[in-house]
Amino acid sequence: MNRIDRLTAILTHLQSKRTVRASELAARFEVSLRTIYRDVRSLEESGVPVIGEAGQGYSLVEGYRLPPIMFSREEALAMLVAEKLMEKALGEQTSKHFNNALIKIKAVLKSTEKDLLVEVQDTIKVLKSSSSPNMNQSSKAFQFMLQAISDKNVVATTYVTFDPEQITERELEPVGMFHSYEQWYLMAFCRMRRDYRTFRLDRFSKFRFTDISYSTAKHPSLQSYLDKVAGEQKLHQIVLEVPDGSLKYLANSKYNNGFVSEEKVGERTVMTFMNSSIEGFVRWVISLGDMVVIKKPTILRVRLSELLNEIKQMQE
Known part of the structure; x- marks a missing residue:
């Protein structure tokens, strides 16, 4: 990637998050921190309002936006493949939101890329997996828990354990979700057990929001929880x-x-x-x-x- 392309990509990356660390940019573009510092300085000199906060990272002045950036042919094709995969991986409800977002992204494609996607649309297929019977229930729970995590809302659930099979009523503080062994899982603080637990999304038979909110500051990150479980697990x-x-x-x-x-x-x-x-x-x-x-x-x-x-x- 030449320097001009990297400067444009750095600016796009800065728009994708509130704050971006220099180390994150260096890792993504496989360059040194010194190079990132020089690139950011070049953006500032060209009039881009970059704010640098010691110990925090870089951010753009609120309200600053680039005009739509064109996609390359390869990026347009990769987006089509992702769309096909997500149709099956996310299920009907979440896939609908994903497709709506993709339509907005496709709107900025050049005419040649739009024609290309139409041409190859039917040449790529993703068949249903063996876990498809549970997909609808997982998708509904996925969308629900995603909103709960976003709103920091305690949820009341009915959950069916696997072995032994038992129906339990639980109030949960959702922390994060992950995909493993062809299933979606929720990591949450269980108020009944007073501890963190992992739940398979397709095993929630009922779920609803409560009027109780919680703070994520007291909970570990999803990655730290997964690291802890892996360390404790006897393999x-x-x-x-x-x-x-x-x-x-x-x-x-x-x-x-x-x-x-x-x-x-x-x-x-x-x-x-x-x-x-x-x-x-x-x-x-x-x-x-x-x-x-x-x-x-x-x-x-x-x-x-x-x-x-x-x-x-x-x-x-």
């Missing part, structure tokens, strides 16, 4: 041996089960996983049938034998 190292002909059947699902690495040994591949749930992992292994051999840990082999016996007894 099991699991090693499987897979014949080469069976590797293709694990290609997608391995990443949802803690895949770490693999090593070719003759006509077989040794795969290493790190997973916190022996029970969940062994049920995935059962679905693979005779395509894998458990090398370790012993506890996984023992639980597999127990589960197979339980299945056999159920069929007798």
Whole structure:
């Protein structure tokens, strides 16, 4: 990226947030802090009202805006792909808001880019995933919790736990949401348990706003919470041996089960996983049938034998 393009991109980035740190700009554009300082000084000299606050970062004077910036051909195509993905990933309700935002963005495209999007529109498809039956419920909860986080509003919910399956009434202070293992999760402070908990969005059967507000200042950030959970979680190292002909059947699902690495040994591949749930992992292994051999840990082999016996007894 040449300097002129970088200066324009820095100005666009400054408009995207209230305050932007120099280190953030340096990381994004892969340049030194000294280069960022020089670039910002150049923007100031050209008349851009940049405000620099020690220890805070850079911001633009309130009300200053650039005229619409044109997108490149590659950026326009990337936007189309993102639109296709979001239609399925977000569900109907949130996808509608996303598409409305994209229409406004597309309005500033050049005629050639608009024609290009029309031409390739039907050449890209995103098929529904196996989790699509829960998508509508997740989407409604996603939009609701997003508003709760924005308004800092305590929500009253009815939640169905997984194991054992129980219906509980809870008042939550939503902190953040994340996507993992093909599901959306909410991290929130549970007033009933007086502690932070993680909830699957599709397991909320009811949710409503209360008249109670809360302060986010007393809560940890979503990232710090996830880091803490990862540090406390007991992970099991699991090693499987897979014949080469069976590797293709694990290609997608391995990443949802803690895949770490693999090593070719003759006509077989040794795969290493790190997973916190022996029970969940062994049920995935059962679905693979005779395509894998458990090398370790012993506890996984023992639980597999127990589960197979339980299945056999159920069929007798």
